[in-house]
Amino acid sequence: MADTLNLAADPVELTAALVDVPSVSGDEAELADLVERSLRAQTALEVVRLGNCVLARTNLGRPKRVVLAGHLDTVPVNDNLPSRLDGDLLHGLGTCDMKGGDAVMLSLAATIEDPVHDLTFVFYDCEEVEAVRNGLNRIERELPEWLKADLAIVCEPSNAIIEAGCQGTMRIEVRAKGVRAHTARGWMGVNAIHAIGDALRRLETYEPRHVDIDGCVYREGLQAVKVEGGVAGNVVPDAAVLTVNHRFAPDRSPEQAEQHLREVFAGYEVVVTDFSAGALPGLHTEAAQELVRAAGGTPVAKLGWTDVARFAALGVPAVNFGPGDPLLAHTQQEHVPVNDVRRCREVLWRFLSRG
């Protein structure tokens, strides 16, 4: 691995270099080290390290500040490393979600010499796992002033167009209980795994809502993401746990979403393990309008949950704008069009630089 990245390089090359340093959630130290070293070596920014988060900013006394945010981690490797350029597409884990966006941020950090607004760059860890581990929590707790801004741009994949708002997400455990017995006399027990069958049936027949807000359509979802149960190979199991992930439109609060899930899984013990509120689309502020003009086109609804909701909760208007198709995130075939990477870098450079 190079001692530092060349931040002035083509952002596509930079994306490939970031992808080729594996950084599955919880294991981002090597990549965070590299990003930190590169920013310190090649920019005049104030740089701070916090765990596996790397923060950098200008302090020019501009009237407004824009924060650009990107997570450094990826979902688990799925036989899709290292990166591979094939024509106009860069393939590999994290190309789309979201090292293309990280590369755009690093390129801007190294090349904008006279920004219109003060700039804060936030690279953080553990976005792809339980919300409680998300690096933004620690920043909010220990360095809250680093998240203050007039606009936040979260460079998650959005096909290089502005996506507004985001859906909420909630994880619950649906728990079944039974009574242990030897499987040679199974009728003496109650099988908790069998009891999960009905919950799976409800998932199969569930009809998710399609919710229209300000012309943006949010499409909800309800998916089992884990199932676990069993004592020994000859024992009727007395416990089984099904973990379900619900994605809900921003017209519902987390409390309303929880109530809905308790109705869907009535009869089971339901425990909420993790949730994040959604964010309503919020494009009315001046800085957001400037960005919309720089990007051109019409903003659309964001379906996935992203950290725009965290910024929205802090009172910072926030949008998604990044290279790559979010539908490819977390798939083995994940890739990013090189033109998306270059376009995002150009749009943001035009928006942020006096030129």
Place this chain on the structure above:
Amino acid sequence: MADTLNLAADPVELTAALVDVPSVSGDEAELADLVERSLRAQTALEVVRLGNCVLARTNLGRPKRVVLAGHLDTVPVNDNLPSRLDGDLLHGLGTCDMKGGDAVMLSLAATIEDPVHDLTFVFYDCEEVEAVRNGLNRIERELPEWLKADLAIVCEPSNAIIEAGCQGTMRIEVRAKGVRAHTARGWMGVNAIHAIGDALRRLETYEPRHVDIDGCVYREGLQAVKVEGGVAGNVVPDAAVLTVNHRFAPDRSPEQAEQHLREVFAGYEVVVTDFSAGALPGLHTEAAQELVRAAGGTPVAKLGWTDVARFAALGVPAVNFGPGDPLLAHTQQEHVPVNDVRRCREVLWRFLSRG
């Protein structure tokens, strides 16, 4: 610890003495030493030691031979040692499974002077763990003539009545495949955990057979014993595995049981991970009939799998006959009624002794 056990003592005292020498699977050496020394000191039997197995036999040239078999090991200690006599019940680890049976065997070895049939006593190790470690395997491999007989009596707990044959057991994995996707766009994927729902529905509605063989009713079973699936909290999972344990009556071979399971779970990938054949009751032979008469009452079907199936596979008719309730085996509350121990010793003495 005494240098030798008093084999001529009340078999209940002998049971307590055996229980008070812990012998969890893999750790039977001390107890095997004690049994070997006691047999050599107090009987005229030919005694052979093989690992932690102790073998003893008469060589009187009788026309028939009966083998009595008992394992020396127990499941792990569960705060249930030493033994404790409370009224008519002897409590403690191994009282039921199966040092009560071992004590009956040792008592017979020391007190039958003129047996009707030649006798072989087999005390063996590692019955409570993976089949591959079972001491009977080593005996079958290295001293196969020691397992030859006209009837085998496995002194596992059977409430002091004859339990004939045993059911087979088979474990399979029922595997479902899907396609990964981000849960924010679940409709792009195929959820493998949801796909397990139909297999659970088949388990819920499964009607196990009750099979009557020679007047013994075998009650089959089909139970999920493990379920596993999930990639990450925000990923539609592409794989889920349900492990199912089938207990089948001895009218079916393992091949027939597998065929049945493939029909039950048609549409799924089914992989057999582990099986043991059952054993037919085999009560038609002369020696078995003599034992049935000595015991009185009506033999019943053995539902759990025991080593009678190993003898059956060697062509030796085999039954379970031992003190204690098999439902208590492997429980912390394990105990044996002292009357069961004495009754088993008396029935077998009547069956085996001319005296």
